[in-house]
Amino acid sequence: MLAPHPDDEVLLCGGTIIRLVESGARVSVVHVTDGEATLAPGRRASLARHRRREARRACTVLGVRDVLALGLADGGLSRSLALTAEITRVLERLRPDLVIAPWHGDAPGDHAAVARALDAALAASSRSPTPRAWSGETWRPLEPDGLVDTTAVRSRQRAAAACHVTPRRVLDLDAGLALHRYRGWAALGGHGTCEAFVMRPPPVRRGPRRGLPSP
């Protein structure tokens, strides 16, 4: 999973990650930046270290032990000349079957930059078949190809979100998670939670996925 900032792994697809881990998949989370621009400038280095620690705790709750930090500049990914090369390097190292990242319209700046860079990295990839790509939502809703039912794991997802103490000083992370409640409300008959994705290649049938792709 490519997270532009620590906390995106929980907000965008934390429930899907838990379900993938439970299905036996080997999941890695890659934080592209350390989220060091979250608070007022002036103590970015210490804030980056702090947010890395919080992110590792959150990933432990999700069941993920393989957590990588690329350390690119928070807020500067749309101007980064290194972003596509870094993502290419990560894909070559991890050789994933599936990559989860933000969708292109999720938010201008870092999220959209990661979406574009992943596109470029996959287009240049010589692997066959090309890894599947699921694009998810945090800041702006998308038109989904498919949804993952995360109802059974939502309390663990909330526990993982609680590990991100620093962004909670300026962001209501529970409001971010509420998007999944809306998806569940709309797709599961008025209850539960789902995470929505644009899926490449698209699923055979639209609607909530009770089963995940085999690891």
Ligand SMILES: [Zn+2]
């Ligand atoms: Zn973010």
